[in-house]
Amino acid sequence: MNTNIIEIADLVKRYEMGHEEVFALRNVSLTLGKNEYVAIMGPSGSGKSTLMNMLGCLDTPTSGTYFFNGANVSEMDDDDLAAIRNKEIGFVFQTFNLLPRATALQNVELPLVYAGLKSEERRKRAIEAITRVGLADRMDHRPNELSGGQRQRVAIARALVTAPSIILADEPTGNLDSKTGQDIMRLFGDLWRGGNTVILVTHEEDVARHAHRIIRLRDGLIESDEINPNATSV
Amino acid sequence: MNIFESITIALDAVRSQKLRSSLTLLSIGIGVFAIIASTSITNTLQQAVNGQLADLGENSILIQRTPTIVFGTNWAKMRRRKNITYDQALQFRDRMTNTKLITISNTSPGYTIKAGQESTNPTVSLIGIDDLYFTVNVTTIADGRPVTESEVALSRNVAILGTDIVNTLFNGEPCVGRTVTIRNQEFTVIGILEAKGGVIGESQDNRVLIPITVFNKYYTSEWDASVDISLKAESKFQLEATQDEAVGIMRSLRKVKPWEDNNFELDRNDALTGQFSGFSTALLVVAWISGLGALVAAGIGIMNMMLVSVKERTREIGVRKALGARKAWIVRQFLIESITLCQLGGLTGMIGGLSTSWAVTEILRYNNMPTIVYVLPWGTVIFSIVICTIIGIGFGLYPAWRAANLDPIEALRYE
Numbered sequence: 001m002n003t004n005i006i007e008i009a010d011l012v013k014r015y016e017m018g019h020e021e022v023f024a025l026r027n028v029s030l031t032l033g034k035n036e037y038v039a040i041m042g043p044s045g046s047g048k049s050t051l052m053n054m055l056g057c058l059d060t061p062t063s064g065t066y067f068f069n070g071a072n073v074s075e076m077d078d079d080d081l082a083a084i085r086n087k088e089i090g091f092v093f094q095t096f097n098l099l100p101r102a103t104a105l106q107n108v109e110l111p112l113v114y115a116g117l118k119s120e121e122r123r124k125r126a127i128e129a130i131t132r133v134g135l136a137d138r139m140d141h142r143p144n145e146l147s148g149g150q151r152q153r154v155a156i157a158r159a160l161v162t163a164p165s166i167i168l169a170d171e172p173t174g175n176l177d178s179k180t181g182q183d184i185m186r187l188f189g190d191l192w193r194g195g196n197t198v199i200l201v202t203h204e205e206d207v208a209r210h211a212h213r214i215i216r217l218r219d220g221l222i223e224s225d226e227i228n229p230n231a232t233s234v
Numbered sequence: 235m236n237i238f239e240s241i242t243i244a245l246d247a248v249r250s251q252k253l254r255s256s257l258t259l260l261s262i263g264i265g266v267f268a269i270i271a272s273t274s275i276t277n278t279l280q281q282a283v284n285g286q287l288a289d290l291g292e293n294s295i296l297i298q299r300t301p302t303i304v305f306g307t308n309w310a311k312m313r314r315r316k317n318i319t320y321d322q323a324l325q326f327r328d329r330m331t332n333t334k335l336i337t338i339s340n341t342s343p344g345y346t347i348k349a350g351q352e353s354t355n356p357t358v359s360l361i362g363i364d365d366l367y368f369t370v371n372v373t374t375i376a377d378g379r380p381v382t383e384s385e386v387a388l389s390r391n392v393a394i395l396g397t398d399i400v401n402t403l404f405n406g407e408p409c410v411g412r413t414v415t416i417r418n419q420e421f422t423v424i425g426i427l428e429a430k431g432g433v434i435g436e437s438q439d440n441r442v443l444i445p446i447t448v449f450n451k452y453y454t455s456e457w458d459a460s461v462d463i464s465l466k467a468e469s470k471f472q473l474e475a476t477q478d479e480a481v482g483i484m485r486s487l488r489k490v491k492p493w494e495d496n497n498f499e500l501d502r503n504d505a506l507t508g509q510f511s512g513f514s515t516a517l518l519v520v521a522w523i524s525g526l527g528a529l530v531a532a533g534i535g536i537m538n539m540m541l542v543s544v545k546e547r548t549r550e551i552g553v554r555k556a557l558g559a560r561k562a563w564i565v566r567q568f569l570i571e572s573i574t575l576c577q578l579g580g581l582t583g584m585i586g587g588l589s590t591s592w593a594v595t596e597i598l599r600y601n602n603m604p605t606i607v608y609v610l611p612w613g614t615v616i617f618s619i620v621i622c623t624i625i626g627i628g629f630g631l632y633p634a635w636r637a638a639n640l641d642p643i644e645a646l647r648y649e
Contacts, residue, residue: 058556058642079560086558097553097646101246114558158557 005165005197006032006055011064013050013220024050025061026220032166032199037192037231039200039211047220049170052201056089056168057081069165086114090159092169096151098143104154105130105139111162129161130154133187149180156187166197173207185210237570244571248578251543255575258535262579262625263586265528266618270587270611272521276514277609278595293473294370295480296501297326297463315497317460320450322487326463329483332476335466337366338446342453347395347442348415349403358399359441360416362449362461370466378410378425381445389447393421396439397429416442419452477502529621532579533629540572540633544640551637552645561638568637572630573623580622584615 013025025047032038042048053059054066057073058081066073068088076084085091090111098107108126117125130139133153143151152172159167169188173181189210192198200211208214212231216223248255300312323338330336339361346356365383368375375394385392393414400406403414412423421444430438446461467476477500484490484498544551551564588610595608 053643056556058646079562082555082558082560085556091556093646097549097556099550099553101250110554111557114554114560114563 003034004031005034005069006030007065007067008054009065011051011054011061011066013047013054013059014062023220025054028064028217028220028222030215030222030225032197034165035192035195035197037188037198037210037212039202039208039214039228040217041202041205041208041214042217042223043203045219046217048201048203048217050220051217052168052170052199055166055199056091057085082114086111087162088165090156090162090164090167092152092155092159092167092172094171094174096143096148096155096175098151098154098158100143103140103142104135104146104157107143107154108139108157108161111158115162125161126157129157132160133157147180148176149183152176152180152184153187156184156191160191160196166199167191168199168201170201171203171207172200173204174202181207240567240570241574243567244574248571248575251539254539254542255578258532258539258575259579259582261528261532261535262576262622263583265525265532266580266583266622267587267590268521268525268528269618270584270614271590272518272525273611273614274588274591274609275594276518277611278591278606280511280514281607281609293467293470294502295465295467295473295477297465297480297484298499298501299460300499316488318463318488318498319459320446320461323461323463325487326480326483329487330465330476330479332472332479333465333468335366335370335468337364337370337464338461339363339367339464340446340449340454340459340461342449345416345442345453347399347403349409349412352403354399354402354440357440358396360449360453361441361443362446362453363443364446367443370464373430374428375425376428377408378423380425381443386445386447389451390445391419391421391448392424392445394425394427394443395423396427396441398440399442400426414442416444417452419448473502526621529625532576533625536572536575536625537629537633539575540568540630541636543571544568544633544637547637548640548645548648551640552642552648555640555642556646564638565631565634568634569627569630572633573626576622576626577619580618584618588615 008028008030011025011028011030012023015022015024028047028051040048040051050059054061057068057076060066060076060081061074064074068084071084073081073084091097098104099110102110105123105126108130109122112122112125127136127139130136133156135150135153135157138146138150143154146154152175156167156172159169167188172188173184176184185207188198188200198211200207202208209228209230209232212228213226214228215225297318299315299318320338320340327336327338341359341361343359344356345358345360347354347358363381364386365381367373368380376397378394381392381394384390393416395403395409395414397406399414400409403409404412408426409423410425414421414423427439427441427443450459465476465480467473481496481500484500485496488497490497554564592608595606599606
């Protein structure tokens with residue numbers, strides 16, 4: 001029994017653009033263990049986003065295998081993928097992607113709704129998660145009544161609430177000023193120290209330097225995969 | 235996820251798109267309104283008319299020269315028919331064996347009734363009757379007494395007044411024993427009719443009843459000398475036999491050749507009811523077809539609205555899918571949303587239709603149909619709830635399916 005959460009082997013993703021074939025990922029192999037803090041980097045067009053979609057079980061590969069906690073994701077149908085996203089993956093997006101008409105608390109509850117939890121249990125767990133990101137006093141506010149940093153905290157609480165195997169953050173500080181960005185990065189650091197597995201997808205070195213392992217992509221291939229001995233602790 | 239949360243989300247979405255939602259709701263409302271209002275009004279009228287026709291008497295048969303209600307019949311041919319004379323009617327009465335409940339009457343409109351200085355408008359119907367009139371018909375006397383056999387035989391100048399006339403001439407006070415004048419003939423009032431109301435506009439209380447022999451003496455002209463004969467069968471089971479005998483006797487009295495059609499009209503009150511119901515069915519068919527048409531058009535509006543809604547909420551759908559919403563859940567959410575929309579529209583149409591038909595009933599009640607009672611069309615109310623649900627599902631399914639099959643990556647990237 002190994003502690004690898006993610007095992008990817010020979011992953012290929014090919015798109016048909018008219019008559020042209022585009023390889024977003026050419027041949028990627030990767031393993032990620034429990035409680036790692038990883039940054040995936042690369043310029044645009046490097047396959048970074050495609051890899052993130054794969055890791056997030058939003059898409060399936062053209063060929064190759066992807067095991068998530070021993071389950072073969074590459075052969076799953078849409079509903080199985082939805083179930084694994086719900087249970088195992090917490091998403092944090094650059095644009096927060098909160099539902100505008102719902103309160104902060106209702107937003108955090110949403111993944112638990114899809115998990116089929118009863119409403120008292122949902123409420124209890126959502127309040128726990130929102131307290132963890134330091135927004136207990138704002139949970140009845142709607143997203144447009146919150147600052148950017150607060151919105152991203154709500155989104156992180158939403159990612160945490162199902163106690164997923166990985167937290168997958170796509171440019172989480174991209175829409176925030178640098179000070180707020182620092183706060184958010186500190187929060188990810190706290191989550192990692194609390195035992196979570198964090199994957200950051202970014203093109204900013206400033207963000208990536210917080211991670212303990214940095215994977216760089218170029219032209220659909222892994223260019224480098226290194227331990228970051230100087231991980232900034234914030 | 236329970237259904238109430240889905241409805242809350244749906245209502246939320248409706249609230250956030252007030253104008254678009256209300257336009258779509260309106261078109262559904264119009265469809266349901268047409269169906270509910272028309273059904274409710276015709277049901278109410280139908281019941282009222284059934285009541286009025288029942289006053290003609292159960293198991294009764296009416297013989298006239300021409301029909302009461304003419305539906306596209308050749309009127310010219312009807313007009314050539316010979317009068318049913320009083321003598322002919324008397325012979326008919328003598329020869330009938332199945333029933334002795336036979337009354338002969340004749341009506342002539344447009345009389346002025348006077349008493350002292352007071353006089354009525356020249357719109358009073360004068361009706362010549364005999365002593366069995368009140369036995370065969372369901373008309374009743376409120377005060378005084380009916381005409382006797384001897385008053386008919388001896389052509390006595392006695393009159394029974396409708397309440398409209400009592401109100402005009404005597405301020406509604408008791409007037410049995412007083413005298414009224416009809417075209418220079420003086421009559422002693424012997425009775426007052428019970429108030430009846432009228433079938434749409436024509437009051438049944440604006441009339442005066444006198445012995446038919448007096449009527450024949452002073453008030454008939456060549457063109458309206460034809461009398462009406464009303465019969466009452468002794469029981470429902472005797473009705474067919476009584477009708478057959480009546481037809482046979484009338485044919486022989488009026489010398490109809492075996493190969494010719496009847497040259498008189500014979501109606502049963504159930505047949506008259508049937509004629510009205512044919513008319514109301516036609517009305518209902520028209521209203522229902524246009525109502526259902528409006529609902530189908532509204533359904534297309536719903537589909538369009540839902541498609542726009544799916545488009546606008548692409549990103550939201552992407553987020554929901556990323557957070558683990560299965561296809562079935564997305565389909566369900568959008569279906570509940572379109573059903574909720576349809577039901578809201580249906581509810582407005584229902585309230586509009588029910589209150590309109592109730593108002594129409596009230597107006598009729600105050601004007602000329604005091605006995606009308608509003609009939610709430612429960613069946614149609616339930617039907618419109620069902621049809622709104624079907625439309626919500628039918629026209630919401632495709633947009634919901636589109637939403638459920640969005641690619642989450644594309645949806646998340648959608649601006």
